[in-house]
Amino acid sequence: MSILYWGFPLLPLLLKVECVSEKVPTKRLLLTDPNALLSRMEDMDRKMLAMNAQITDLKSQLDSVMKSHLKSGAVYTRWGRATCPEVNGTTILYSGIAAGRNYNDQGDGINTLCMPHNPDSAPLDLPVAPNQYHFGRIYGSEYEFSYKKAAYNDDVPCAVCYDIYASTSVMIPGKTLCPSHWTIQFNGFLTSDAHYSGHPGAEYLCMDSNPEYATEGARQQDYNGRVFYPVEAVCGSLPCPPYENGKYVSCVVCTK
Template sequence: MMVPAKLTCPQNWTLQYHGYQVHRDIQRLKTKIAEIDFHQSQIQLLTAKTSQLQQEKNALKLQGSSGSTSFPIWGRKSCPAMNGTETVYTGITGVKHYTHPGSGTNTLCMPHDPDSLPSDFPSTTFSGFEAYVYGAEYQFTYKNVAIDDDVPCVICIVTPAATTMMVPAKLTCPQNWTLQYHGYLGAGYHRDHASEFICIDSDPEYFEGLRLVNSNGPLIYPVRMDCGSLPCPKYKQYQFVSCAVCTF
């Protein structure tokens, strides 16, 4: 029997259940259901907000898509026929002499058709001092190139894009960036004077008619990793360093 207003049974009767406990369980269940419904509604709101933000991000990227960015490819004579990339000019890779402690350390793409300054420039220089730039040479053999081959270069422009970066130790680009080319890191010999790290294309070229001529200007060597502050693993001792050039 059910006894109203009681939580116990008469003497000699056995309690099967009482209404308070059932009511409390029902209330607890209703509370849990309400909490689940609330969390589901919050998830739906967050999902909708994420979608909206992604659309706004894409719209902002499209608004800026009229821009462009330029970058060099070291070791190539043409730009990749992809990603809206066009050739601006081709040239010779120019750097300071490997024995010179001074001059510039950045790497230049020197055009094939240089313009001359006026014949009276400069009027004077301090003690006859000048800086010098030289054509660079490979100091390794790989695919089409050999030691002492001269290093070509090309300046490329890509549209739409806003910026360019070189990522060392990677052959791919970060998410949402576009790969223009990949290759291997090059620089001067570590016991010579300082030079710049550059990303040489993975399929390098040379100048026809200038093969194996040892002019000993800037000398470009492949770059190895050295463990220590560079953690090994993930890096590997003495492994040659890859690189990728990316645009966004």
């Protein structure tokens, strides 16, 4: 039975007022209760810590990916040229003059060096050699052939090159192209000392296909020193085909 107040049922109105009076204090309690605020702040802190951990993990993964792509770099020498190839990521460390032991000497070093144009002095307090056999010697180098811009007895230039995007380099004899996913730095032909009796020999090096002459010395002066000859293939243990007897051998320098 509803109680009438000014002609309206009173009970439903009281129930609505009661509901409002119950809800309003509840909302105010959630917004102003220090314990509730502290709980919400702690929850937000936990979420922030979790997000920071995720960001740190993602950054670590990104750094690993970047480091895997940014390799340590590869160094090689370009024989017969004073500049480095115009290959993306390749820069020159220095240019110089090819040098090694004299072609008919039995001692001294066996490897060929790229001597820079601006050498620094060795220590001045090094002891004086007691005789002529107690020190090594290094000589400049010459072409023993004429090809393109290089002439017989011209001095041999060189350039030491650095590929920032690579981690290794290789010289492949008998090829002019690199394996798949490798970068060609330059190709050319194989060289060594001559096949003469009494010559101690020299390492096999890849001469650039467009050799130039070093500009420091007089052209075509026969000083010998470290000499460069093209290398021929000899059939026998080296199968022919695919090699051809008496034909010069190609080469390529690759980086990856």
